[in-house]
Amino acid sequence: MAPPGVLMVAEKPSIASSIASVLSRGKMSTRKGSTEVHEFDGTFLGFPAYYKVTSVIGHVFSVDFPEKYQNWSATDPLDLFQAPVRKAESNPKAHIRRHLSQEARGCTHLVLWLDCDREGENICFEVIECSGFHINDGKRRIHRARFSSVTEKDISKAMDSLVEPNKDEALAVDARQEIDLKVGVAFTRFQTGYFQGKYGNLDSRVISYGPCQTPTLGFCVQRYLQITTFKPEKYWALHPYIVMDGYELLLDWERHRLFDFDVAAMFQKLVLQDGVLLVTGISEEQETKGRPQGLNTVNLLKVSSSALGFGPHHAMQLAERLYTQGFISYPRTESTAFPSSFDFRSTLGELAKVPIWAEYVHNLLSGGYQKPKSGTDVGDHPPITPMRAASEDLIGNDAWRLYQYICQHFLGTVSPDCKFVRTKIQFSSGGESFHCVGKHVRVEGFTAIMPWLAVSEKNLPRFARGEKIAMSKVELFEGKTAPPDYLSESELISLMEKHGIGTDASIPVHINNICERNYVQVQSGRKLVPTPLGITLIRGYQCIDPDLCLPDIRSFIEQQIMLVAKGQADHSRIVLHVLQQFKQKFAYFVKQIDNMDALFEAQFSPLADSGRALSKCGKCLRYMKYIASQPSRLYCGTCEEVYYVPQKGTIKLYKELTCPLDNFELLIFSMAGPEGKSFPLCPYCYNNPPFEGIDTLFGTGTKAAGAASGGKLGKGAGMPCFLCPHPTCRHSVISQGVCACPECSGTLVLDPVSAPKWRLYCNMCNCMVLLPQGAHRISTTSERCSDCESKIIEVDFNKNSTPLEGGATLHRGCILCDELLHSLVEVKHGKSFFKRSGGARGRGGSWRRGGRGRGGAGKKVDPKMSFSEF
Template sequence: MESYLKSANEYVPVFFSRDPSSWSFANAFLTNKFSKWSHDIKPKIEQNWTMRWPFAHKEITRTDSSYKLACMLRIGGKVLRKLEQHQRSPQVASSALGFGPQMAMQLAERLYTQGFISYPRTESTSYPPSFDFGGTLAAQVKNPTWGTYVHDLLAEGYLKPRLGTDAGDHPPITPVQAATEDMLGNDAWRLYQYVCQHFIGSVSPDCKYVRMKVEFAVGGEAFYCTGQYVTVKGFTSIMPWLEVNEKSLPHFTKGDRIEVSRVELYEGNTAPPDYLSESELISLMEKNGIGTDASIPVHINNICERNFVQVQAGRKLVPTPLGISLIRGYQCIDPDLCLPDIRSFIEQQIALVAKGQADHACVVQHVLEQFELKYCYFVKQIDNMDTLFEAQFSPLADSGRMLSKCGKCLRYMKYISTQPSRLYCSTCEEVYHLPQGGVIKLYKELTCPLDNFELLIFSMPGPEGKSYPLCPYCYNSPPFEGVEILSGSTKGGNASKFGKGAGMPCFLCPHPTCCHSVIAQGVCACPECSGTLVLDPVSAPKWRLYCNTCNCLVFLPEGAHRISTTRERCPDCDSTIIEVDFNKNNTPLADGSTLHMGCILCDELLHSLVEMKHGKSFRMRVSGSRGRGRGKARGGFRGRGRGRLADPKMSFRDF
């Protein structure tokens, strides 16, 4: 079934089976018996002999072994050519290489940026008249796999490709320079290898082969068999996966009578159509005018990430209960949303606008009016969608586990761990979205001073993952105007719009008295960006600071019993003074004491014990002159300052 899910301002295609009528066709499929004859004749032919005319299953009641001779009726042959055909790169990568379309485009873009292939986001199959075929082929002569073939092709003369389609964007994908597997890595090399072989095959001769067909009669029924052999391999020499499957036949003469050694009736059952593979989905999208080489991988990746389908063995796209329920809901309310017609029509109109054959304003106005009408109608019928989902899924109130208290009703909310993870208050009937990709726990039963919600702690995976507290209500509805939010947490990336999944954790909160805000836990300005280094509250015993904007990490003295921020400021750089309680067994203090207060930028002892990690490289602290004045300190660090944007970015070379 071909379906289009309206989400995030786009129609996302979902193809559930080969049959375009309904996904339920596969589940409701009724199997029927079928029969076919199998004969062995002398000399034996290793082929399937097929009946020339169909017959009804009810007419076959027994196998008759009285037929001993087969009479040759007709023998014929035909010389055929197999032509090299263009296929979309994501389609080939999925079917032949086993890559998903999104992965294929990512690999192709990497090869392009490294200068190994031409621009990959193209739909053209026609080369410009000035294209240098000889130079492109010459760059592949030294390749150990196909270099000899390319050398012979240049010597004998290559053939220019047949006229294809000029989509007006970019030329077809071609290799730009030679490469090896060691240079590219396994996956990128396989894709690069296909691009090279496809280009070389496109300028190679056609494959020529002869197909033979033999017909004979047994007991009044006609059967036939075909065989074929290659005369010129042509482009299949460089593209062996497209070579002709040769089948040899013995020599026969019309009228020959040959002994039948075995007659067998095989019975089987018909099977429902299989699910679509990614490559078949791409073909259907192309056939229905949906998407381009640039957008098709994104569409397929979206329906996988949103759990509408799952990629299983053979790159088959199998619908999930969520996807099936969503499609059935669309079919019940507005069947147009399940058909490719809307998206195809819009793309056709866009193409006409590009050609100057349609007015841009009229097209936009018409499409917006249609969407508005469909949206209003859908909202009025939304109860039908709820009914279908309730029949398939358990209510949200019955899911999850108790985690934290709601600040409105003071009752426990349930944590739904399935993606996307969220909190649900069954009393208030409110859903609170949470950060994704980490672990959510209750944070010491502490509460937010603004709304009385219990705080949570979010921990990213891995030894370098950040941990930060958040208030569920503030995270979804930031209480301050103009405050920054987590990058990409709102749809469209607009940080000025709050609401669903807005994303303001405590390290971005500017509340002046909250002990979890950036005012209380911030230490100094980040040396790599305009952010602030904040104390990680649960990083003990490997204490550290993290930037609330970038991936910068600053490791503090390891093994300390406790590290906390204070209300005091450094008089030189205005950074926050921290208090460190060292372990008595390895305290660095000369008198053996364990408690020490100071600025990590200006204090000699603390500055010698910190180190920074950014990305995958460590940069250790080296000695430097003492910084003076407000806003700059030793080692390239900036002081806390009165605002994160007050000081210009400084180098971290001396840290």
């Protein structure tokens, strides 16, 4: 009988690989799957066993509303609070569920090696669900490995003390997911709909709200308000100078500064009358500036922003790459303490291979390096450390600068503390006290490798207690208090960490979000300056319900779900309770929205005053206004209707033609770039597709949208004319479609404004076909090819370049079956547009004529005609 199978699952592929190599002592075989599977023989619970170690890639599932709640206009956001929620695979293409279910087959033990935090505990249960194991199943057992680092010692220890997964912690995460979803989506949909329907220049496609992102924005706006409401005040300070050993020394006043001129002037007079300074005290103290603790993510992000000029998002991308290339350890960690088993010597040995630190490392190794300071160990991952020697050539400039910092920080942690002597001399004159401070470094310590943290040397002349020194002058310095600067990104990260907003992995995402939503802008020195939109939003929350933008909103949720995690409260009761409170807040917010709107009115222009006239409304026959700022749309002031148009391109009136269905004037939309295709659309049909069964709408995130645009086109359930099956309109796909796309199930449509570089493009994918260039006119006809059913096109060649005999210019034919036309067309497709036909234009072996095509050939009304046997 085969030994029992033991399936082990980690949170990410790298951990699975480490665990497998430890347990198999490097003797495993690895095969590819959705994620890698490492297999080996061993013993489990004292019996021979066959091991399979694999991983998920973070959460397997994410939570969302069912389909019927997805329509923004048909759902009242208030209903979302009671709506059911569904879990669906976060990344369906990765097929993690299938992978786990397949690998679990035949296994009698499941060992969960997910990260030892709340999220990891939640993923445990996702894995259990996918694998078909059940808690309390006597035959197929579930085990949880608790480990604090991926080292041989910790892995073996975890194997010897397997426990059960903690359902309460997992339920706490379920609770958070549901609360975040419902609160975030309800507020976001409501305020987006409300303000976007009223103002034309908000410049954000979506006006989002979230229990992390909004307090994050709140911090930036709070600082902005401190600056704008700041009232500078004059102050005065005494600045006595002495000249010693040939240079001038300024002394500090014990009172620092005073805000009353008369009083300050009086003190100046007293000191002037005295005229000399008496040395009243000399103190010398040995001071220590401690070496840093291990580097965690948040500190790396702060340094990246303030010293390297990298935004958190960019810094994490760089770190991620350094990690996957094996140059640094796992970059997402909260811990600053090293595990006791950490091998400092081998890390130092690796760093000795980097020429710029070779000498420093050798000195450390020979002189005895220090044990790092204790720090905090959250039990997730060790601090971020270098793993392998790198060079600038190997990893590129930005990554190198980050890597350098990580190395310097690591060397700092194992270097001696910096020691210096601080000398303070105290003086008195006219009853007032003054002092000056000198610093002398005795041991450079870690500051040698982190020179920006060095203590600056300040030498003082020698003084003797009781000595009287003449003043060279006593200034009455006049200053003005100054407002603080805008919040720096690094300060924001500190505030977020302090208030528990986001996690090491999500802090960069929240900062990125408030930038992308146009709530703040990053200015030079990585200062965060809120935009009018960001300021107005926060001021709005402040006047309706300040809780909505305070950091406490996150801690409230956190504290509630903690009760679930600790088993002190029931999951569904907590969710119900928290959502009830937020629902009340939401209802109040909706009721009071006028107060926020008053602020918007003062800052933004109404839709009716925005934009330029473009296209006549088919209902009232008056011109609508085109609002170019995102999301671009048309607004009919008479009907008070908004019509969204495709985003990120240019839009123009299309020859004053109108849609036969609704009388709206047609527009022509051109996508950006030299190869960007152009197509007509009716504003009404684009927003309200008139035909049922149009399942591949454009600009909705569906197949046609993604592929055809090569990117997101934004809002509006789009049906441009190239998807319209109207049987007689000359712009529909029935009239303009030529033949089936060779690449997908779409149709190649004539681009009506592509002259003189005439072309067809696919209405579903990126495929494009170049037609005879330089022709005066190319149009479709109502005839079809008798061989392949493609639409016959008519070409009016240029007189000077016509390929026709006798200088004739007019030619009709099928682009596939007509020899002349066929030789003049060329397929380009995808973003790379590589040529499919061999070499020169024409006669590519891949285009064959005749025969029956696939996809809809023969169906007379189906516009997808054959591109036979392509």
